Amino acid sequence: MAGPLDKLMKVLVPSRVKPKGQAQTNTFSADRKNQVLTAPRYKEHLTDLFTSRQADDSRKLMKELFVQDPDVSAAVNAFLTVADTDPIFTVRDPDGNFDRQGQLELNKIIATLTTRYDYQKGFLMKPSLRAMSEDMRYMLLLRGGIGAELVFDKNQAPTEVRNVDMATVKWYEREPNLFIPEQETEASSDAIPLDIPTFFVSFFRRDPTSIYTYSPFVSSINTVAARQQVINDLYRIMQITGYPRMEATVLEEVLLKNAPTDVQADGQKQREYVDREISRIQSSLSNTSADQALVHTDSVDIKMFNEKSPSNALNIDSIVNALNAMNQAALRSMATILGRGESGVNTASVEARIFSMHAEALNEPVAEMWAKMLTMALRVVAKSESQVHCKFRPVELRPLTELEPMLNLRAARLRQDLSDGIITDDEYHLEMYGRLRPDSAPELSGTGFMNSSPVDTSDVATNDDPMGRSLTPEGGDATKSNAVKSKSAGQ
Known part of the structure; x- marks a missing residue:
């Protein structure tokens, strides 16, 4: 008899x-299909964030900072690099058993999403699985969430994963905890309903009290x-007091002696003339400029101002270090990652490990999305x-040559599980090689091929085999020695 859970679990x-999908990208406009897409200005480096942050919202500012700001x-580059590990996909039936046919x-399905088969058409962008995963991680860092539509063709075959900017998604809550998405882009004045089964979202540490997310x-x-602001002030200070400057003293007495006669007789004209x-x-x-000759009369005295001791009254090191520390905390990064590590090798190792855990957390929403x-x-x-x-393979900062002993231990453990029948051959090959068991490989699950046979110690002697003692199983009888007589022989 079917229970309520069976009805609920029915697919x-x-x-x-x-x-062809329903969601739109930020660059698409139905009215300008034949027009070239707007290219970047490539002048973002001239933007002063201290001024623009009052006019733009945080989403637009973060998109610019991802390109402009060094830290x-x-x-972003460190997070994307460290979190770039290989995904492992497994298919299991409702009982949790491995489904080889699935x-x-x-x-x-993955091949149709990442590989081009029809070469009769023009240019077609087919990103790899790694590139699509990286796009999702980028959107997690930029928006705090991922939105994507799985696009099918007319034959009901998946052909594309369309990335949707979560900044363009608006939400309606028609019933408690029942959210309906809708997309609003700058290129289109009409709202696009996303209440479709092919649209998916995943969030990265979202505030549970709000459906909207922020960049971390x-x-x-x-x-x-x-x-x-501090850097701008430093530029101005350095231009005024940080470098030697030319100083010209005009000798008013000499200047007035060479003035016209009518000027010398009138005090008002003298001030205007000077x-x-x-x-x-x-x-x-x-x-x-510095390489030009300067010719002047004796009415002007030329010399250098602050030539030997420019102003050093303001110590800006502490200010910059404090701002760097706050920036490092806001970016969820470590000093070693941003190139400011000064605490030694041990601290750098701990910081690198903590950062790898932060980067590895990005793969959880991406795995959920896939x-x-x-x-x-x-x-x-x-x-x-x-x-x-x-699931994605764990983040590992050590080189493969250093990891080889650890990988051998892991392989031995998996082979033992395979020998005992705990895992199947396909599961073993997916964990080890990321693919199914080849048809040419024998099926070894549950065969006990790793179980060692008992060692016969009756004919083992140390004189014949120096390693005889090490071959004795733990808890077994001691190996025979020519120097030791048995009890029966002594009686």
Whole structure:
């Protein structure tokens, strides 16, 4: 008799899925299909964040900081590099058993998403599985969440994973905890309903009290702006007091002796004449470069200002270090990762380990996203009730040559589980090589091939075999020695 859970677990797939998808990218506009996409200005480096942060929202600022700011871009690059590990996909039936046929169907689905088969058309961008996973991680860092639509063709075969910017998604809550998404892009004035079964979302440490997310780096905006303000002030200070400057002293007495007669007789004209000459001399000296000859009369005295001891009154090291520390905390990074590590090798090792754990956490929402999308694809294509599971290999900072002994221990443990029948041959090959068992390989699960046979110690002697004692099983009889007589021989 079927219970309520059996009815709840019954798989219902859509009879038809809209071809070519429904969600839009930020760059698409139905009214400008034949026009070239707007290229970047490539002048973002001229933007002063301290000013622009008052006009733009945090989402737009973070998109610019990912490219402009050295610390933010370094943190993003470090997260994406460290978290770039291989995914492992497994298909299991409702009872949790491995589904080999479903795994074969899944391999075909992944191939259609990442491989081009029709070369009769023009250019077609088919990103690899690694590239799509990296795009998802980038969106997690930029928006705090992933939105993607699994696009099917007219034959109900998955062809594309369309990345949707979560900044363009608006949410409606029609019932408690029942959220309906809708997309609003700048290129289109009409809202696009995303209440479709092929749209999926996954979040990275979202505030449970809100459906909307923030970039995990959004707290760095204030520290980046403060550091920018300090740097701008330092530029101005250095131009005024940090470098030697030319100083011109106008000798008013000599200047007036050479003034016209009508000027010498009128005090008002004398002041106007002096001011006019000072302005003329200042204008001439302002345009003088260091390699030009300077010729002047004895009415002007030229010398260098602060030539030997420029101003060193302000110690900015402590200010910059404090801002760097706040920026490092806001970027969830370590000093070693950002190139500021000064605490020694041991501290650097601990910081690298902690950062690898932070980067590894990015793969959890990505794995969840892949599992949900590929499960639907498997059920639509193969009419299967099995479920796709995805996990990424752990982040490892050590080189492969150093990891080899650890990998051998892991392989031995998996072989023992395979020998005991705890895992299947396909599970062993997926864990070790990321693929199913080849047809040419024998099936070894549960055969006990790793169980060692008991050692016969009756004919083992140390004189004949120096390693005889090491071959004796733990708890067994001691090996015979010619120097030791048995009890029966002594009686």
